Amino acid sequence: MQSLHPFHGSIQEYLQEISDPNRYRPDHCPLCHAPDPLRAHGFYCRTLVDVRYDGSIRVRRYLCLLCRRTVSLLPEFVLPYLRFAIRVIALFLVARLLDRRTLRAAVAAFEPGMPYQRGQFWVRRFRERAMHLCAALPGVTAVVPATDFVVRALQMLQATGWISAHRFLFAQLRMHLLGWPRFLIAHGSGVNVSSASSSS
Numbered sequence: 001m002q003s004l005h006p007f008h009g010s011i012q013e014y015l016q017e018i019s020d021p022n023r024y025r026p027d028h029c030p031l032c033h034a035p036d037p038l039r040a041h042g043f044y045c046r047t048l049v050d051v052r053y054d055g056s057i058r059v060r061r062y063l064c065l066l067c068r069r070t071v072s073l074l075p076e077f078v079l080p081y082l083r084f085a086i087r088v089i090a091l092f093l094v095a096r097l098l099d100r101r102t103l104r105a106a107v108a109a110f111e112p113g114m115p116y117q118r119g120q121f122w123v124r125r126f127r128e129r130a131m132h133l134c135a136a137l138p139g140v141t142a143v144v145p146a147t148d149f150v151v152r153a154l155q156m157l158q159a160t161g162w163i164s165a166h167r168f169l170f171a172q173l174r175m176h177l178l179g180w181p182r183f184l185i186a187h188g189s190g191v192n193v194s195s196a197s198s199s200s
């Protein structure tokens with residue numbers, strides 16, 4: 001199970017902070033609700049591209065001694081299963097869909113080396129999610145009166161802050177900002193997608 005690591009700071013600060021297993025150790029199991037603190041259970045590595053960062057980061061894992069399942073603390077500046085950080089995706093989507101820049105100009109605005117097809121992929125996923133986001137985000141911010149779901153969702157995300165919005169969607173609704181990967185929805189493994197509706 002993935003939980004959110006409530007972290008504000010640079011990636012370097014994050015990497016230092018997670019070396020201490022006690023700092024964010026869950027005091028109970030979120031899966032079976034056993035009341036005992038979880039045991040530190042190493043790390044896994046994932047790649048990450050953020051503004052001025054391109055490398056891998058460690059993600060802290062804990063083990064419940066009762067149900068033997070693991071809980072990983074995903075830092076809240078990344079989205080599950082996506083290599084690029086929320087900040088980068090947000091910059092791109094705003095440049096492309098709110099500021100109406102061309103695909104190439106939107107990519108060049110922050111990451112000249114990124115293939116623009118990646119940006120197309122985010123745009124497609126975001127368009128599919130926009131209506132669901134418009135339905136969910138009033139839980140955390142005021143509704144924006146735009147006629148278009150994409151513009152409305154973007155403006156609500158801008159007003160909330162993308163990472164704050166992700167924290168709400170993920171922690172409260174188990175919703176993925178850009179939609180859970182199809183393999184998870186198809187096989188129902190790993191995450192509870194009951195409230196994160198499938199994008200068709």
Ligand SMILES: [Zn+2]
Nearest residue numbers: 029032064067
């Ligand atoms: Zn447990």
